[in-house]
Amino acid sequence: MTKFGTSQPVTRLEDTRLLTGHGRYIDDVAPKDALFGHVLRSPVAHGEITALDLTGARDAPGVHLVLSAADLSEAGLANAMKFSTVKNRDGSDGAAPVRPILAEGRVRFVGEPVAFIVADSVAAAKDAAELIVFDFEELEPHMELRPGGPELHPEAPDNMAYDWALGDEDATEAALAASAHRVRFEIEDNRIIVNSLEPRGCYAETDGDRLHLAVNGQGVWGTKAALAKWFGLEAGNVRVTTPDVGGGFGMKGMDYPESFMVAHAARVLGRPVRWMSERTEAMLSDNAGRDLVCVAELGFDADYRMTAYRMTSLSNLGAYNSQFAQPIQSQLFSRVLTGVYDVQDVFMNNRGVYTNTTQVDAYRGAGRPEAIYTLERAMDYAARELGVDPLELRRKSFIQPDQFPYKTAVGELYDVGEFDRLLKRAEREADVAGFAARKSAAERAGRLRGLGICYYIESILGDPSETARIELTQSGARVYVGTQSNGQGHETVYAQFVHDQTGLPIEAIEIVQGDSDLIAHGGGTGGSRSVTTQGTALRVTGRALIAGLVPFVEAMLDANDVSFDAAEGVFRTPGSNTVVTLLEAAEAARADGQAALCVAEETGKLPGRSYPNGCHIAEVEIDRDTGVTEVVRYTVVDDFGNLMNPMLAEGQVHGGVAQGIGQAITEHVVYDETGQLLTATFMDYGMPRADNMPFVAFHAEPVPSTANELGMKGCGEAGTVGALAAVANAVQDALWPLGIRRVDMPFTPARVWAMLQEGERGIAAE
Structure with missing residues (x-):
């Protein structure tokens, strides 16, 4: 034992x-006699609703109920979803426009729910949806990640959701100005679709005054409280259950309109009602992830030790505030703003923008991958600009073991850490010393090879x-x-x-x-x-x-x-x-x-948060003729504290790295200028496949946490937090000799090929 x-x-x-x-998933446990729900969704990104006639659908064969925003109001139910806001830098609250359950007056993204049809079968519900007269006056959409453009909400002039800041702006500027070396770096963090193996789904049933909702989410109590409040029910009259779930990744961590529509329909009809998203429907309506542009400015002293850090970003919220969207790229990003580095002159400013796209919310890491991606990309860029070895540049600014517990410039209390020990282990395991030989061999074969490093830390939330x-x-x-x-x-x-x-x-x-x-x-x-x-x-x-x-x-x-x-x-x-x-x-x-x-x-x-950390080292090879980029070698050394089950921890890292490589190499959400999603099927959206994944060499180097009795640190999101910058830095390393100074994810063949042509033209011009 x-x-x-x-x-x-x-x-x-x-x-x-x-x-x-x-396994017992939503589709397995739904009552066999349940009616089926189908959502009529907006076909346009921005438009004033001029007519919504449900008569034909209500009279269609097999239809039991058709709901619109007006029906919710008539039933005395608020047509509004829950969300959170942050404080602006002037102390005011971020914008709080209503996010309707069913569109009311205007639609603001392709896929927004307009009506909910309940019928004997999905086919009958879809047929009835075709009979709904839904007319609208199409408006110009706001699709660019910038302030201004066509207004989405009167509550948000220039489509600005919030303007959040943290740190001493004047002190940071003074420290940057006094630095012996100063580097500025801008990057994009591309939007992705989460695409859990099991799409979202739910069913509801009633027993007298009692409501039961089953939903494949990430926790039952928030949904229970929301339903009780919405219906005006005693908490004891609401039961929420979650069966087996085929992946969540943050995307299923909040409520969606369908849960409320299904629950209301079940109460009205006195019959169980079920709904399951189809894949394209999910791509249109699930909360997306990432989608921001960041500018990092780093200051270093004469010995290349970091002296100041300023980060400004513009993030896309989509058409409405989702449950956690405003805090993610502001508060949660800031948790690990300074990474593993000993720097106290720090300033961060994040502004959120509304666009006519699907909402953006939590995706594996929720703000922390974005923060580490920005900082570690900037550190690698700085090392190349300053002519310093990327590993040594990091070492010079590491928080040292005798400095713990260490209070960061943003108020986080790191309990323990031995960052240089992990970096040295990663350097050995990845055989960094042998990289030059591997690079030369690749060049002889007509391929570019690059090595990228990321030292991450993340905060348990x-x-x-x-x-x-x-x-x-x-x-x-x-x-x-x-x-x-x-x-x-x-x-x-x-x-x-x-x-x-x-x-x-x-x-x-x-x-x-x-x-x-x-x-x-x-x-x-x-x-x-x-x-x-x-x-x-x-x-x-x-x-x-x-x-x-x-x-x-x-x-x-x-x-x-x-x-x-x-x-x-x-x-x-x-x-x-x-x-x-x-x-x-x-x-x-x-x-x-x-x-x-x-x-x-x-x-x-827990008396305090724990902070998993570690080093990822990736190697990529790029085909010069086609731009095809492959991750060919991958090494991870993680400090998760004491491990209860190393095999499960390694599995979590593998999954996280796969999602990081997916975003870095293949995944990219594309809308056209009218707001139509062009990547709404797996034929168009580049999900990572088995042949995109290298062998991931995982090594544990535990430093037991002092923030809990177990000495443990979470590991579920760490793989993604480290993977993004490691892969991107490897691509940057491979392309740097060609004079290419900016590389943004995803590194699809077409994008990398275009970068190669730019580099070749630059060399030819010289």
């Missing part, structure tokens, strides 16, 4: 169920508290958790936690999640918080369970010094060979009328 906290690469328990077709409930059963334990797995392997790692606390076989431990009736509250999944917060709660709860049973066992054994051996799962008394297993003690307690001793529920709270 293992001791608590030791690293054991246990194979995922849930995989047998999922890989043999026994979300509620630092989590609750767990452990119930001993006749054969094992049932464990209730407040987080929500979207495919990360939570069932396995949580069972490991409970096994190490109780000695119960892992296969005898059942993990229960995603049911607001069974779990009083929880923080859901997001911000790489799950294992640290839920692990802490499980440890506290496990202790309480054992402590509650000790006096009972002492009475059973007529002893005063009973202890629990977690490795063996037994209670012992010194000097005696008599042992009582945990399940035997539980059975005896139940027989004695003390079943309450078999249950424990506790809340654990």
Whole structure:
């Protein structure tokens, strides 16, 4: 048996169920007699609604209900979605225009919901949608990432959503001016579509006054509160559940209009109603990710140590505020603004812009990948401009181990870190010393080869508290958790936690999640918080369970010094060979009328955030004739603190790196000038494929966190945080000798080929 906290690469328990077709996703669990919902969406990016006649659809065969904004108002329901805002630099609030559930008066992006049709089948609902008379006066859309243009909202003059700032602007400018070396660097961070394997979906049903919504999201409690408020129901009359989920990545971490439409339809009809997005529909309506332009200005002293950092950015919110959009590129970006570097003269300014496109919100990392991408691209650019080795430039400004705990210029308290140790390990594992030979071999084959480095750090986000409930059963334990797995392997790692606390076989431990009736509250999944917060709660709860049973066992054994051996799962008394297993003690307690001793529920709270960090080193090769760019070598050295299951951590890194390479090489959202999405199918949108992925060499170099008892750090988003800059810097390295000084993702063949032609023309001109 293992001791608590030791690293054991246990194979995922849930995989047998999922890989043999026994997963229970939304489409599997929806009631068989449920009616089907279909959303009529706007075909234009910007227009005034001049007519919306639902008569034909309502009279169509098989149709039970057709809803518009007017119907919601008639039912006394607010036609508005929840969202958050940030403060402007002058202290005022960011713009807060209403985001309707169903379009009212105007449509503002292609795919915006206009009407909701409920019918006996999807086909019947789609046929009815064709009978809706939807007329509009098309308006000029605002498609450029800049202030100004056609106005989307009166509440946002010049289409500016907010103007957010952090730091001392004057002190930073003075420090930059006094620097011996000053470098300015501008980059784009391209928009992507999340494309989870399972699209969004939900169903709703009623039982008297009680509402049940099942949705494939990232947590049930926010949705429960939103539905209770919207309908004016007591919280106890709303149940939200989440079955198995085929990927979330932040995109499913908030509510969407469909959940409210489905729930209202089920209440009106007294029948279950289901809805599942189709892929193109998802590409039009799911929250997108990234989409910003950043300018980084770095100051260095004569010895090339960083003295100042200023970052300004313009970010695209899409047509409306989604739930977290305003904070992501402002507050969340700022969490790791200065990365792993010891610099205190810092200023950041982020402005958000509305455009006639789908909303932009959280995507794996939510602000932190964008921050590290900007800083690490700028550091690599500075190294080349200043003629300094990129590794050495970083080393000169690293926060040193004896400086921890370290308070950053933006107020984050980094608990621990040994950045140079990880960088040296990465340098060895990636064989940086042998790169010159590999580069020469590539050149002989007519290919360009580049090496890129990124040293990232990220901040764990979300509620630092989590609750767990452990119930001993006749054969094992049932464990209730407040987080929500979207495919990360939570069932396995949580069972490991409970096994190490109780000695119960892992296969005898059942993990229960995603049911607001069974779990009083929880923080859901997001911000790489799950294992640290839920692990802490499980440890506290496990202790309480054992402590509650000790006096009972002492009475059973007529002893005063009973202890629990977690490795063996037994209670012992010194000097005696008599042992009582945990399940035997539980059975005896139940027989004695003390079943309450078999249950424990506790809340654990982290005293501070942890900060995963590490070094990614990528090598790319570019075909000079075609511009095809391949990532051919990839090395990661990560500090995730203590690892409960190294195999699962490595899997998370592989997935994150794949998404980072996808954005860097193939993924790119393209709208035309009228606001039509040109990349709305997998024929047009470049999802990464297996042959785009190199072997990812993963190495752990743990520095246990002091911000939680487990010494752990989250790992779910770290792969993406490091991958973007590592790949982009490798492309920059490959193209630098051609005189190409700016390279922006994605590095598709056409874009890279155009850069190569520009470089060749520059060389010819010289």
